[in-house]
Amino acid sequence: MNRITECKSVLSLIVVLLCFILQSNAQGVLSLEDCRRLAIENNKKLKIADEDVKASEAQKAEAFTKYLPSIDAMGVYLRNQKEINLLSDDAHLPVGSIGSDGKFTFRPDQLMVGSDGKPVMVNGQYVPKDYALLPKEAMTVDERNLGIVQVGLTQPIYMGGKIRAYNQIAGLSEQLAKSKRSQELQNVILSTDEAYWQIVSLVNRKKLADKYVETLTKFVHDVELMYTTGVATKADVLSVRVKLNEGEMVQTKVDNGLSLSRMLLNQICGLPTDTIVMLKEEMADTDVEEVPAESLERVYSRRPEVASLQLATDIYKKKEKIALSEYLPTIALTANYLSSTPSFFDGVSTKFDGMWSVGVGIKAPIFHWGHPVRVYVVRRHRRTR
Missing domain, CATH: 1.20.1600.10 (Outer membrane efflux proteins (OEP))
Structure with a gap:
């Protein structure tokens, strides 16, 4: 009796598994x-x-x-080979004064005096006694390391x-x-x-x-x-x-x-x-539904x-x-x-x-x-x- 019951249980389980497999493989009706x-x-x-x-x-x-x-x-960013020198050598600028008329002039004590006690002239120009030194390094611009940043707006x-x-x-x-x-x-x-x-x-x-x-x-x-x-x-x-x-x-x-x-x-x-x-x-x-007639112009307009x-x-x-x-x-x-x-x-x-x-x-x-x-x-x- 127990064996019969066990066989029925096994058969029921097999039927359930087969139904599950068939149901999973089956497809619904598609419209x-x-x-x-x-x-x-x-x-x-x-x-x-x-x-x-x-x-x-x-x-x-x-x-x-x-x-x-x-x-x-x-x-x-640019790395340049040379720096910019505005002067090739040290410059010597004559020392003078500004006159009442606003022009650059020399006072008598600022001129070089000759043995005769008179100011020395070269090519029609007085020779100043004192000079101001303008060194070459002061007119040197180090552009070997050049950096530029620009931000622009265009409308x-x-x-x-x-x-x-x-x-x-x-x-x-x-x-x-x-x-x-x-x-x-x-x-x-x-x-x-x-x-x-x-x-x-x-x-x-x-x-x-x-x-x-x-x-x-x-x-x-x-x-x-x-x-x-x-x-x-x-x-x-x-x-x-x-x-x-x-x-x-x-x-x-x-x-x-x-x-x-x-x-x-x-x-x-x-x-x-x-x-x-x-x-x-x-x-x-x-039943096949009858398609209403329509003009070709309307058909083409929707294409x-x-x-x-x-x-x-x-x-x-x-x-x-x-x-x-x-x-x-x-x-x-x-x-x-x-x-x-x-x-x-x-x-x-x-x-x-x-x-x-x-x-x-x-x-x-x-x-x-x-x-x-x-x-x-x-x-x-x-x-x-």
Whole structure:
């Protein structure tokens, strides 16, 4: 009795394990919307299109920064071979005085006197008696170690419409990326619907082929009995068997096509290719809804390909403005702070010292062999042609 109970317990455990395994391997019934959702979630091209949209949004934000001022910093260190000497030798400066008229003059006691007691003159000039020494080292600047630090601010004021055109192109590029993403989404939905309804069609064809083979099998059996009784001929039996073989070939083709279609749908939905899923339309007959008629103009207006072509045309129009802006003047406000060592702002010093500056820069092309205009004219000619 105990052995019987143990056997029943083991059998129950095996049944539970088998049910659990079958339940884990079985797939639920998928509708068309479920397949579309899985295909959208697992399509790699659609994910790439999403990243392209994010990149275009980042480029649009980056293009807007061209309106804002830019701040740059620069640091330079140079090791020079020689120092700067303003004097080749020590200088001797005559000692005199400033007269009442503000001119530099010599007093009699500041002039060299000859043996005759009169001031000595050389080339018509009096010779001073005393000199002030200006040593060479005092006029030497040690620039062997040179350091420069600059911080600058640039605010564009007018760039010939270039910045505005860049921002417009960035906005159009964002719309173009979204249009391409919409086109890729429609392609994913289209391929999913084709694979889905292909399976539904093959399932119904399989039912018809199985019914046809079943009918022919019964018919072959009846014809063989008729041949046995002498009612039918051998040719009748062979003719019916040929039809049965043709039906079995059609049945095999449908089975193979159904397997391949299921693998294709699994690939589109991101499922393992050996997974067998049941579709909602396989289990019940569905009526085909009539699609309302619609004009081709409205169909074309909703196509993302047409919108992409229009956006591409607008982008090239903005590029024409960028080419034309090369022939227009540009105006920018600049502000800088420059510091260096050695510095010369208050004598010669080895400390960092600097100054700030503010200015407005204007740049206007005068003659470049017609390069900007020629480019603009060629692009206009290509567009109008």
